Amino acid sequence: MGQKKVLINISDGPFGNIFYTEGLRAAVGVSAGMDENIPTVLFQADGVYYCLKDVDRTDSMAYFESMKGLGTKLYAVEEDLAARGIASDELAPDITRIPRQKAFELFKENDHNIDF
Amino acid sequence: MVYLCGEKYLGQVATQYAQMDPDAIVVLIKDGVYLDTTPLKGKKIFAIDEDVKRRGMGERIKAKAEIIGYDALVDLVVNNKVANFT
Amino acid sequence: MAKICMLLTEGPWQSENYEIFAQFTEAALDKGHEVQAFWYLDGVYNAIKHQKFPEDVPLPVERMQAVIKKGAKITACGICVNARGLEGGKEFTEGVSVGGLPDLADMLSESDTFVAL
Numbered sequence: 001m002g003q004k005k006v007l008i009n010i011s012d013g014p015f016g017n018i019f020y021t022e023g024l025r026a027a028v029g030v031s032a033g034m035d036e037n038i039p040t041v042l043f044q045a046d047g048v049y050y051c052l053k054d055v056d057r058t059d060s061m062a063y064f065e066s067m068k069g070l071g072t073k074l075y076a077v078e079e080d081l082a083a084r085g086i087a088s089d090e091l092a093p094d095i096t097r098i099p100r101q102k103a104f105e106l107f108k109e110n111d112h113n114i115d116f
Numbered sequence: 117m118v119y120l121c122g123e124k125y126l127g128q129v130a131t132q133y134a135q136m137d138p139d140a141i142v143v144l145i146k147d148g149v150y151l152d153t154t155p156l157k158g159k160k161i162f163a164i165d166e167d168v169k170r171r172g173m174g175e176r177i178k179a180k181a182e183i184i185g186y187d188a189l190v191d192l193v194v195n196n197k198v199a200n201f202t
Numbered sequence: 203m204a205k206i207c208m209l210l211t212e213g214p215w216q217s218e219n220y221e222i223f224a225q226f227t228e229a230a231l232d233k234g235h236e237v238q239a240f241w242y243l244d245g246v247y248n249a250i251k252h253q254k255f256p257e258d259v260p261l262p263v264e265r266m267q268a269v270i271k272k273g274a275k276i277t278a279c280g281i282c283v284n285a286r287g288l289e290g291g292k293e294f295t296e297g298v299s300v301g302g303l304p305d306l307a308d309m310l311s312e313s314d315t316f317v318a319l
Contacts, residue, residue, distance in 0.1 A: 029303025
């Protein structure tokens with residue numbers, strides 16, 4: 001047993017499948033065990049579309065609120081945003097842009113990673 | 117890290133991380149056997165025997181990946197951190 | 203020996219993930235490792251015991267029963283179970299318990315390595 005750092009990767013955009021929101025439910029959920037694991041969320045590839053400020057977050061709002069309470073960091077890969085022509089001013093304010101090199105560091109730093 | 121690539125789209129995402137990782141071990145499983153491994157030249161690449169054979173990919177993949185069974189995959193997974201792209 | 207945690211998010215008959223799960227789990231258990239799995243989203247369908255198919259093929263649930271018998275510990279997400287009308291898993295095969303994401307959290311805390319399917 002022991003507290004683990006868990007990286008949640010979301011690689012599909014909303015809303016064609018349910019992974020965008022179930023990934024966030026899992027991010028909150030993995031912190032809910034005995035050891036209060038520490039989740040971090042990484043949006044990559046088409047997953048970055050969920051970072052647009054105008055996206056409808058209704059069905060994930062509770063998870064965003066919980067993650068805010070937990071201090072969970074939400075990152076989007078800069079190169080994947082750029083490849084899709086998404087500018088900084090189109091992003092929701094709670095999303096932090098990071099270069100892929102930093103995202104790679106997240107894979108290394110976290111004990112486990114889960115892809116959605 | 118072991119990059120477990122289970123499909124082409126996610127395998128392409130995994131490729132971008134594996135290229136940054138000097139110790140990358142790439143495992144092609146399921147539809148991951150269709151991944152274009154050209155950008156991974158020089159990396160250790162494995163492919164799951166049964167998944168390759170069923171897809172008739174044996175001849176196409178033999179020059180770029182070492183064929184392994186689930187037994188060897190288990191060893192890779194317990195001895196390395198897994199980056200899941202399945 | 204290692205503790206392996208696995209996540210399975212797809213059901214049988216449409217995705218091959220159940221088969222990959224069964225083969226990998228069987229190989230891991232044969233080597234003496236522990237396997238704990240969390241079945242999430244459509245992954246919970248793998249537990250339904252009343253599977254039927256017109257042709258004589260191994261049923262997905264039979265593959266799962268074999269790995270459970272070998273020692274795999276499996277928990278299905280209760281919210282996913284009830285969302286799919288599976289009524290608390292009353293038609294589930296023996297050895298699959300119904301729990302929640304805190305169970306996945308504990309599995310992750312306890313495990314040495316993690317595989318998602």
